[in-house]
Structure formats: C-alpha cells, structure tokens
Amino acid sequence: MNAQIDTIDPWRGLYLAERLSPRCDYGQLIHPDLPTWPDDREEPLDKLVLAQGFDFVTVAGDFTDEALEDGDELYWKEMRAWNPEAPEGDWRLAWMGDTEDGPYAWFVRPMALRPEVVDFQAGVADWARKCFERPLYHNMTERGDRLLEEVLELLQSKGYDSARVRTLVDYVYGRPIGEPAQEVGGVMVTLAAYCSVAGLSMMADGQAELDRINQPDVMARIRAKQEAKNALHFDTPLPAGAGAAAEEWPLEGDLVRYGDGSSALAIRLGPHAGGWHGYQCCGGYIFFTKAYKPTRADMATWLDCAKYRDERTKIADNRVAHEIYLIDNKAVGNG
Incomplete structure (x- = not known):
C-alpha cells in the first residue's frame, strides 16, 4: 500500500535524491519518478513532466574539448566524474546522460514553487529610470551600444570567434532594414534557443542580474561608472571603465x-x-x-x-x- 501523500508538500514525495538510481557503467542515471511513454516511443518527455506538475531545465555538461572530440573512453570517463550543478533555487536532479548534442542533465521543480511572475521589462525600465538621467536612459544610440556590448560578452564567454562578427555586420547592414517589432521577436527567440543549448536559463539569469543591479551599492557604482564615461568619452560606443586613452580626451x-x-x-x-x-x-x-x-x-x-x-x-x-x-x-x- 502506497504511503499517504502529503498534500501540503509541493513535491508530493517525488524526485527524492535518495531514490536516484545508481550510475551505470557509463556514468548515466535516471530517477524512477521520471515518466516514460507507455509504448516506449522516442519523443521528448517534457509533456509528461509538465503533466506531473513540474517545470524542468536542462544543464549542459562542461566537458573538455578533447573528451568531446574523442567521444569514447575519455568522454565516458568525464561523464562518470561529472556532477551537474543545479540552477539557483529548489531544483532536483531527474536524469543525466548522453544525447546527440552531448552530455546533458535534467532538473525538475514543482510549478507551485515558481517565483512570482513579474513583468521583467517593466522591472528593468523602473531600474533604469532610477539609475540614469532621463536623456541617457532614452538615448537609443546608448541603449543600442549597451545591447550590442552585452551580446558580444555573452558570445565571448562561450568561445565565439570574434572574426565572425565583422562578417555578420557586413551581411546585416547590406540587407534591407527590418521591422523593429519582428526583429525584437527574433532576438528573444534566438536568445532562448541559445540559452537552451548553452545550459542557461534566460529568465532566471535575467532576474538574478536585475536583482543584483537593484542593490543600492551596485546602482551607485553603475552611476559612478557612467559619470566617468561622460567625463572621458565623447560620442563613442565604449562603456564606462574602458580605460580611455589620452587621445580620447x-x-x-x-x-x-x-x-x-x-x-x-x-x-x-x-x-x-x-x-x-x-x-x-x-x-x-x-x-x-x-x-x-x-x-x-x-x-x-x-x-x-x-x-x-x-x-x-x-x-x-x-x-x-x-x-x-x-x-x-x-x-x-x-x-
């Protein structure tokens, strides 16, 4: 007879760490509470996990290039040694193993534990109004400079070759101008796809950064950096603290x-x-x-x-x- 479910527990007794199956010889494992299709069809399990009342997030394995290229003993050695780190918050490991796209892990969390939904764009706008003078906040060139800078920093953090940037700049600016609303949609969709492959959480990481920059001491430093930029840079896309050379005066x-x-x-x-x-x-x-x-x-x-x-x-x-x-x-x- 099954134990009575605690209706107050959002986990309902599922995905306990102590019930994880032992790793196989290849270092892979699966939690017995992870559902499977009854007819063993090879389809993604996301619908079944959502039907359980759980969110899920994927985390990519940060294996060495040598292991990924080897794909054999060195790869499985790193798989056996891999201990994927859960995203920030109350997440539990449900599966880890090899996929066509490399090593991945699945973490789950009850939907009931989702953070309160806040209009992220409105939160950022409120922060920017408090942090910057109105002319700077509403300066579209400045906003574009900072957007491009952050995109490049994200790509750099994942090893993107800077030599490809100029090729894409020439390609885009050689084409007809797009519709802004459609282009921002493209940015959002592409960023979500990139984060999914990179093992990042677009909204969770965005909210964490917004929480960080809303701290009074951080906001004060951002204002100080902007003042330094205003003093050192003139009609330049470079951010504050970029080490202005004497000729930039x-x-x-x-x-x-x-x-x-x-x-x-x-x-x-x-x-x-x-x-x-x-x-x-x-x-x-x-x-x-x-x-x-x-x-x-x-x-x-x-x-x-x-x-x-x-x-x-x-x-x-x-x-x-x-x-x-x-x-x-x-x-x-x-x-």
Whole structure:
C-alpha cells in the first residue's frame, strides 16, 4: 500500500535524491519518478513532466574539448566524474546522460514553487529610470551600444570567434532594414534557443542580474561608472571603465558633440581652477589656459549647449561669459 501523500508538500514525495538510481557503467542515471511513454516511443518527455506538475531545465555538461572530440573512453570517463550543478533555487536532479548534442542533465521543480511572475521589462525600465538621467536612459544610440556590448560578452564567454562578427555586420547592414517589432521577436527567440543549448536559463539569469543591479551599492557604482564615461568619452560606443586613452580626451577648442544632440566646448582651466579635474558640464570638462583662446562663437555655443547645471558648472559658465565680455570689449587676455 502506497504511503499517504502529503498534500501540503509541493513535491508530493517525488524526485527524492535518495531514490536516484545508481550510475551505470557509463556514468548515466535516471530517477524512477521520471515518466516514460507507455509504448516506449522516442519523443521528448517534457509533456509528461509538465503533466506531473513540474517545470524542468536542462544543464549542459562542461566537458573538455578533447573528451568531446574523442567521444569514447575519455568522454565516458568525464561523464562518470561529472556532477551537474543545479540552477539557483529548489531544483532536483531527474536524469543525466548522453544525447546527440552531448552530455546533458535534467532538473525538475514543482510549478507551485515558481517565483512570482513579474513583468521583467517593466522591472528593468523602473531600474533604469532610477539609475540614469532621463536623456541617457532614452538615448537609443546608448541603449543600442549597451545591447550590442552585452551580446558580444555573452558570445565571448562561450568561445565565439570574434572574426565572425565583422562578417555578420557586413551581411546585416547590406540587407534591407527590418521591422523593429519582428526583429525584437527574433532576438528573444534566438536568445532562448541559445540559452537552451548553452545550459542557461534566460529568465532566471535575467532576474538574478536585475536583482543584483537593484542593490543600492551596485546602482551607485553603475552611476559612478557612467559619470566617468561622460567625463572621458565623447560620442563613442565604449562603456564606462574602458580605460580611455589620452587621445580620447577632446583637444582644446574641440566642439564635443553628444548622442542627444547637445555639445560642449573643451577649454582648459588654469591651476587656480583646480587643475586637470576642473568643472564638469554636459559630460565634458572645460579648461582655460593663457596659451589658448577660443573664438567668441565657440564660447557662445558653450553657454547655449548645456542642459544640466549645478554650482560647479555655473562658475564655469560665468568664466566663459567673462571671456565673451572681454572679446566684445576688445579687452586683452583671456583669464
């Protein structure tokens, strides 16, 4: 007679670790609670697991290239030594073994233990509004830079050859422009397929990252990095903390332009104004020196361009205005 099922237990007594079958000679195993088709048909078991009331996730074996190429004794040696790591959360091992696509493991979890469903996009948007100034958050070029950067970092983490990137860039930009709604659908579908093959959980990993960057200390570091980028980079896709070279600073007199259409004049301040780290405005630094005298038009542009002012930049604005006054009155000297 079967033991009475605890109706409060979301696992209903299934998939206990102590009931896992021993590994076979090849290192594979299967839990007796994993269902099979009664007629032994070779179809995926996902429908049967879902019918049990369980979610499942696959995890790929991180075997050496030598073992994967060997496909024989070295492969099975690593299979026998493999202990797949469960995803974060309450998951239990249900199966591990060899497939046509290499070594994989199955983990299951009751649907009742699914995390509360939250609109992920809305959560990210709320975080971004809190973390960035509105012009930066709504800057489509900046958002595109960061999207491309993260895609490349994901591919790099899985050994993707960077030489293939340029080939695909030329291919895509040589074709007609697509419909944005369809293209974002393609990005989502392709990312889901990539994660499935790579043994990653698109939504679980995304939520974990959102939780991490919502921490106050992490958000503060992100803001600081963005401020550093604003100070060091001008109209560049490079992220904050990319180690800007000296030539990435604007030259004296350069009119620096930004993705949102604003601009700033690069002028040097003398030692009296605090040296190299002088007054910041519109993401750039302004500097004055005796050796350089900007044109009146350039300085007028400086006064017109800045959209965000604080006490430091007001001091700098006054200094620019004074220079314009000297020019208009044919005065000698620039500070």
